Amino acid sequence: MEVIAGNIASPKGFYADGIHCGLKKTKVDLGWIVSEVPANAAAVFTTNQVQAAPIKVTKEKMDSGQLRGVIVNAGNANACTGEQGYRNAQQMVRAAANKLAVPSDQIAVASTGIIGRQLPMEKVAKGIAKLQKAGDPQAFQKAILTTDLTEKSIVIQSQIGGKTVTMAGCAKGSGMIHPNMATMLAFVTTDAAIPADLLQKLLKELTEVTFNQITVDGDTSTNDMVFVLANGLAGQRALQEETSDYETFKKMFQHVLTALAKAIAQDGEGATKLIEARTTGAVTNEAARMISKTIVGSPLVKTALFGKDPNWGRVLCAVGYSGQTIDPDALSISLAGINVFQSGMPITFDEAKMQEQLAKPEIEILVTLEEGTGQGVAWGCDLTYDYVKINALYHT
Structure with a gap:
């Protein structure tokens, strides 16, 4: 296993972009991650009983086990916004799906920022129209930040089944951090081939010993989400449990999640240690x-x-x-x-x-x-x- 230079779009078949659409004064605040082909997907969500509209919408998308991507905004959590907030999250999904020419049930959505304000959907819609396939993946990693002082990302590679498998992760989180799957969002992409049910099982297992082991201030957010896409374009055989290839992938996955979790804890609001x-x-x-x-x-x-x-x-x-x-x-x-x-x-x-x-x-x-x-x-x-x-x- 080797840590390499790269970004969330480094695994084969992924791209990402981020832009400023006006949710923040000047900083990048809207982005997406997309796979060129349908990818097996897994996710874990906040256990807070008050859950933001994007959480509800994305949960509905997970039943198929396959998605093409996720649209994300910062600066506005779209939480505690009622039926209008739910419709706005759905509208974000439809706008991204239309721009990508894919079915809307193939796109997830995530938001982070201030609670209790409706999204200015005209700004969001214009922003989504400006996102590019061949965009700037580094900008996506900036687009998910709120009070964070640093980007949190990692890319690693390893040989699995005679193929080079790449895994990338990025996250945001600085305050309201006490995940129990904080405000915390994390995204992982990989070109490994792994069945969706096995990916979900592994994500849940590893979340317990990584993201669920960090705390900044004891507050569990309304918007926590860890979202994973595996599109299989590395070309190795689909992973199976109790094999050496599976154990290699598991070590990669745990390494990525641990690195992101520690980076969130280290960048706690006002933190020095x-x-x-x-x-x-x-x-x-x-x-x-x-x-x-x-x-x-x-x-x-x-x-x-x-x-x-x-x-x-x-x-x-x-x-x-x-x-x-x-x-x-x-x-x-x-x-x-x-x-x-x-x-x-x-x-x-x-x-x-x-x-x-x-x-x-x-x-x-x-x-x-x-x-x-x-x-x-x-x-x-x-x-x-x-x-x-x-x-x-x-x-x-």
Whole structure:
């Protein structure tokens, strides 16, 4: 497996484009990803009971298992917009399908941005008419951003069945991030051949250990979506479970989703640090994941690390209220590579060295239990003054 330069349209048979249509003041805000041929599709969606119109429309498209592409806008979530919002999402689909000369049931839709405002459909329709097949894939990766400071993308290749298979991913997400399939959108394209039902099963499995293990602020968005297209143009035989080719593809897929998930956590609104919490020795892997996610979701842990405060008691507290089985007297904690708590007892550490470690942009917290063999990891970010400022002034 090799990480290569590229973009969301790097796999064979894909193209993408992005333009400015007026939903934002100046930035690119509308784009699409399209496959030259029908592609097997899979998706997971937010578990928030309040779901945006594009989520409802795209869910309806997934029954066939095959789609040609997705139309996406930023700057307006088209959420909590009633029947009119639903019709607007459908209109976006029809406009994109007409431009591409494909059936409308072959196009999905996604939106991100401010909740509770109707889309200005005249601007959106004019924008869709300007999108090109031979457009700018890099512009698509910009078109999905809201408060993000960076693009989040990755392209990898590997040999599967004697063919070179390419997989690309891009995502947006910076605030309202606490996915439980945040505002989070992710798109993956691949030229691998894999049945739609197997792709859906694998996406659901890997989402649990990647996107569902990140948190920025504990809020699960109305618009979360992870959307995957696999068009088979690499030319290898369709993947089957319990084969070496399937395991290679699974490793590729997990690598892409993990990279995107970590990039979202690192680009949390106002964030200065990526926090990785790793738990070992839990009763089960799921228990370890939940402990790790509780740690990175703790406001007290997040603020302590922003202030470079080695307050490991906050980590211990989070472990204790995680709802998982623990023995505090057999628990150890390492903070930024320095042991601070061992088998239920505090350890004296070099405070100057700790300050140096906590000033780094990536901080690891390691929790070791003696309950079993379960292990899991989660990612988050620190909580800063700027997070409050960004969200206090979001509409203005």
